Amino acid sequence: MPAQKTLLFVGYGNMAKAIALGIANSNLKDIYRFEITGRNPQKAQKFLEENHLTGEAKIYDPSLGIDVDGKIVILCIKPYALESFKYKGNANSVYSVMAGVNIDTLKQHIISANYVKAMPNVGARYQKSSTAVYMEGNIAEEAKKIISSFGCAVFVDSESLVDASIATGGSSPAFLALVAQALIDAGVREGLKREDALSLVRTTFEGFSHLLCEQSPDQIISSITSPGGTTIEGLFVLEDRAVRGAFIQACHEAVLKCKKKH
Ligand SMILES: NC(=O)c1ccc[n+]([C@@H]2O[C@H](COP(=O)([O-])OP(=O)(O)OC[C@H]3O[C@@H](n4cnc5c(N)ncnc54)[C@H](OP(=O)(O)O)[C@@H]3O)[C@@H](O)[C@H]2O)c1
Structure with missing residues (x-):
């Protein structure tokens, strides 16, 4: 050897x-x-x-x-x-x-x-x-x-793109953990036991990671958003509150902070 x-x-x-x-x-x-x-x-x-x-x-x-x-x-x-x-x-x-x-x-x-x-x-x-x-x-x-x-x-x-990937990689587990927390709290608000909500959200993330390996986010959204249905009601609220923009800005701030360090 x-x-x-x-x-x-x-x-x-x-x-x-x-x-x-x-x-x-x-x-x-x-x-x-x-x-x-x-x-x-x-x-x-x-x-x-x-x-x-x-x-x-x-x-x-x-x-x-x-x-x-x-x-x-x-x-x-x-x-x-x-x-x-x-x-x-x-x-x-x-x-x-x-x-x-x-x-x-x-x-x-x-x-x-x-x-x-x-x-x-x-x-x-x-x-x-x-x-x-x-x-x-x-x-x-x-x-x-x-x-x-x-x-x-x-x-x-370029090296600058490595710092940029704080958005997609380095910091993103924390951002996703925030989403997970929110979904668990949402389940509790609707009456689920916290441990049950945790268990359900964990499996949702696991299943979602498989879906994302095979489909684009657009395809995933389309496949579970029927016309006049329940999911579009929730999506409307998230879009109305500019959640997507907030994520993009949060990632941008994280990258700026990283670049300012040195
Ligand atoms: N955590 C992440 O998700 C992540 C992702 C991408 C990149 N990074 C990078 O990974 C590096 C380490 O992060 P981490 O999350 O592993 O942090 P961490 O768990 O806090 O570990 C920091 C390490 O740095 C040492 N250290 C801190 N101050 C020091 C000093 N003044 N002199 C000598 N050693 C010192 C610590 O040793 P002592 O315990 O002896 O202080 C420890 O070994 C960072 O540069 C970070 O940018 C982290």
Whole structure:
């Protein structure tokens, strides 16, 4: 068996967990070994244990810097935390999921032949992240393999489009959770028990995700909106209150905030 390549995660928060679990449950699990680092040794070790991941928690002397030599580095820290670490050696490649951080900024901190800027989402944990990706370097095949191991990879033509995908990917699970909450509350208002409403809405989302894989939103709406029927009454209220516009504006504000960060 060829020697395993090292995936060095810098950061052990929600995104690191989602990506690491996605990769660990994919067919890449034997190709890569995990190293986890950050500013807190206990948290790095706990991250491996709690998520049942095989790997090594590495803590580097801050004055010497994190050893990235020959490694595939996955930066999963907060954008401002980039300044917290020094990096030594030449990385094989650097993957950053930090919202709003451009490759030029990464180059000022870590030396590597290849840089990948990606915007995954928490679905990575179930290998269902929708990830927009921009890449500089010569590793297109490997980048596709790694990112596809935790979901769908869509390569875009500019870094700015990766930030734009906060709208369709990065932040959207939170927006959808708000819709789910509203539907559950609606069920409760109409007299359903909260746990029953939760269970029904969960399955609605599951079924909806299958429908959306095969049909356009227009087709789905048409198929359940009969003339003079019940659904069109509800749709009229949502359109009257400009819910669609509110979503588009909410996504726009999220993208603006991301771009303002750096
Ligand atoms: N969550 C998402 O849905 C999502 C989606 C797309 C992209 N992202 C990006 O993923 C990155 C991580 O987000 P997250 O959701 O995983 O956040 P998180 O759960 O809060 O984890 C943040 C990580 O950054 C580290 N960190 C924070 N401040 C630091 C500092 N000053 N110095 C050193 N390390 C520091 C934390 O370590 P300590 O615990 O030791 O502070 C932790 O490992 C962000 O850049 C975000 O833009 C997130």
